Amino acid sequence: MLSKLRRLLNSGFRHLSSASTVSRVASSSPRERPRLLFAFHGGNKTRPGMGQQFYREEAAFRQTIQRCSATVERCMGFSLSDVFEGRDSRPANSPEETERRNIVILSALELALCDLWQAYGVEPEAAVGISGGEIASVLKLLWDAGTVTTSMLIATSALLLLRHPRIKAEAQRNLRVLPTFIDEALRFEAPDQLASRVTREDVELSGVVIPAGANVKLCLGAANRDPEHFTEPESLSLQRNPNPHLASSAGPHYCLGAFLARMEARVALETLLTVWPNFTAARPLSTVSYVESIQFRALKYLFVKAA
Ligand code: HEM
16 A cells, blocks of 8 residues: 555655645635634644734734724624734624625635735745745745644654653663654654545556545555555554655655655654653553544643653
8 A cells, every 4th residue: 555655646646735725715615714814813822823823923913904904803703913013803694794704804814815915025026036935835834734743643652652661661772763763653653644546547546446536645655554555553663774755745745845744853853852851641551631633643632751
């Protein structure tokens, strides 16, 4: 399975959404849009969304939102500034109104990102030949792809260390094994389980013909445990060399931040292992649970004690 997926990722398929979050938002269904909105402007109590953070820290971004806010309030009866400041706004009266609001919020976010970019002295079209909307889209993709995935990896890696005391002891004795451990953690608990593609032509896979134009989800997590490629795929091992897993995908859309993510995880785990060498689980590991998602392998919580 692993080599078939690698072949599919390298050729014969076109990326479904590529680097365009704008097109993802534009083509998103009314059901999916609130989730996208949540990631981009909403965040949660511990981690503000991109829009909220820019609103707080970037005057150009804040001014655009505030400039639009009065008009939006007059026409639609809710405050954009409240949304970006994380305050509760007047609740919407119907699902249709929520949907209209979501579209307005995303458009304002888009506009404010373009203004922010220009405030840094870059005229998007003139400078790099791509539009402000595309730049805003890339910023949003980086925000989305570059933050949650890495925090998932760090949390699951900490859990794996707690579940495998011998590996933890070895990493503590010799921090240089951490890169090998992180690659194995990526194989074992791939934070992003699926890659999306559209078939350009009919493709045969294990006797099944997938017609041209089909939306296909490729399960990277399953490929990473393919017994034809990995000895004892269900065990966590520091002896895998090479470790040709697909957690960062493959081909032209190979994860842009693959090396950055590994470096961030290494620094986080090095700190954990050296500053709190005796860290233990604060709750029984049997109670650990995962976010309900077929896309992401993410812990809901991991409570640890420093000693
Ligand atoms: C552990 C952390 C990470 C994991 C598991 C991960 C995984 C992935 C996967 C599976 C893809 C899909 C590729 C495809 O469709 O074939 C991807 C794409 C991407 N990732 Fe990551 N990623 C991580 C961290 C990051 C970071 C830190 C950044 C940026 C700073 C980043 C930026 C991107 C971008 C821009 C793409 C789209 C590439 C394209 O479509 O050409 N990722 N990543």
